[in-house]
Amino acid sequence: MAATIQTETCPLCDGTGWKSIPAGSHKDERRINERRVTRCDCRLQARNQSLLASARIPRRYEHCELASYSTDFPGAHPSLERAHFKAFRFAQEYDPRDGVGLLFTGTIGSGKTHLAVGVIKELMGKGVPCLFYDYRELLKEIQNSYNSTVQTTELDILRPVFETEVLVLDELGAVKPTEWVGDTVSIILNARYNESRTTIITTNLPNLPPGEYKNNLPSTSKEAARQAWQDKTLGDRIGEPMRSRLHEMCVIVELDGNSDFRKGARSASFR
Numbered sequence: 270m271a272a273t274i275q276t277e278t279c280p281l282c283d284g285t286g287w288k289s290i291p292a293g294s295h296k297d298e299r300r301i302n303e304r305r306v307t308r309c310d311c312r313l314q315a316r317n318q319s320l321l322a323s324a325r326i327p328r329r330y331e332h333c334e335l336a337s338y339s340t341d342f343p344g345a346h347p348s349l350e351r352a353h354f355k356a357f358r359f360a361q362e363y364d365p366r367d368g369v370g371l372l373f374t375g376t377i378g379s380g381k382t383h384l385a386v387g388v389i390k391e392l393m394g395k396g397v398p399c400l401f402y403d404y405r406e407l408l409k410e411i412q413n414s415y416n417s418t419v420q421t422t423e424l425d426i427l428r429p430v431f432e433t434e435v436l437v438l439d440e441l442g443a444v445k446p447t448e449w450v451g452d453t454v455s456i457i458l459n460a461r462y463n464e465s466r467t468t469i470i471t472t473n474l475p476n477l478p479p480g481e482y483k484n485n486l487p488s489t490s491k492e493a494a495r496q497a498w499q500d501k502t503l504g505d506r507i508g509e510p511m512r513s514r515l516h517e518m519c520v521i522v523e524l525d526g527n528s529d530f531r532k533g534a535r536s537a538s539f540r
């Protein structure tokens with residue numbers, strides 16, 4: 270526990286990792302000289318840094334913060350503001366005992382991954398260990414582990430995925446479902462569900478049962494949606510039992526509408 274990470278001497282704590290602060294309130298004159306020790310900021314920062322380093326956030330999303338998520342660019346759908354608020358409140362009120370995560374659904378480029386990363390960065394700031402995995406990347410890594418020339422085993426990869434306090438699974442359902450894919454995703458989600466661990470998921474598939482795609486196209490721009498969502502529902506991709514399990518594990522956060530931030534941001538900068 271008391272491993273010394275810091276090599277430069279911190280001026281606040283002389284490198285001890287503990288600093289002393291006044292024990293009582295200033296109103297209580299009898300206790301004005303009493304001090305108590307508390308963890309120094311340098312150690313909290315070091316912990317935050319090491320959590321960030323081990324969270325595997327891809328470089329492309331390193332810039333994502335809840336504070337940098339904008340909801341008032343031209344064409345922004347009102348659902349973005351609601352989604353941002355839900356993400357913010359989730360991070361503020363996070364309690365590991367709840368075991369309830371978030372499921373961000375919505376169109377491409379609506380900022381689902383941005384919000385998911387923003388949430389785990391907030392949590393890591395509070396000392397909560399988090400892990401980010403792209404769904405396709407995770408499946409690929411597991412598959413590679415079956416290759417006898419690599420040293421890592423399937424369990425080496427899965428153990429942190431099972432055990433991390435908060436897992437982000439980005440782009441759930443983004444690969445063609447095979448029996449192996451289905452088994453693997455259900456092992457992961459069930460393991461986390463059984464241990465009441467928090468899972469944050471993003472998907473651009475419509476959150477609908479299998480075969481429901483055609484009957485439930487969004488009212489706006491059907492053709493664009495058809496292309497973007499590739500004719501598949503989340504239920505088609507992960508199976509209905511898994512989809513309904515997700516509804517027990519996560520609060521659903523929908524980012525609707527045709528609000529591609531990238532387009533909005535570009536047109537805004539030409540004004």
Ligand SMILES: Nc1ncnc2c1ncn2[C@@H]1O[C@H](COP(=O)(O)OP(=O)(O)OP(=O)(O)O)[C@@H](O)[C@H]1O
Binds near residue numbers: 376378
């Ligand atoms: N409202 C926003 N405010 C600030 N940046 C945003 C916003 N929406 C998206 N972005 C930025 O745009 C890029 C795309 O967003 P992001 O990857 O989060 O979208 P997505 O919904 O996950 O898309 P996909 O379905 O393709 O995975 C990111 O760099 C992100 O930081």
Ligand SMILES: [Mg+2]
Binds near residue numbers: 381382383439440471
């Ligand atoms: Mg994404």
Ligand SMILES: [Zn+2]
Binds near residue numbers: 282286
């Ligand atoms: Zn210090």
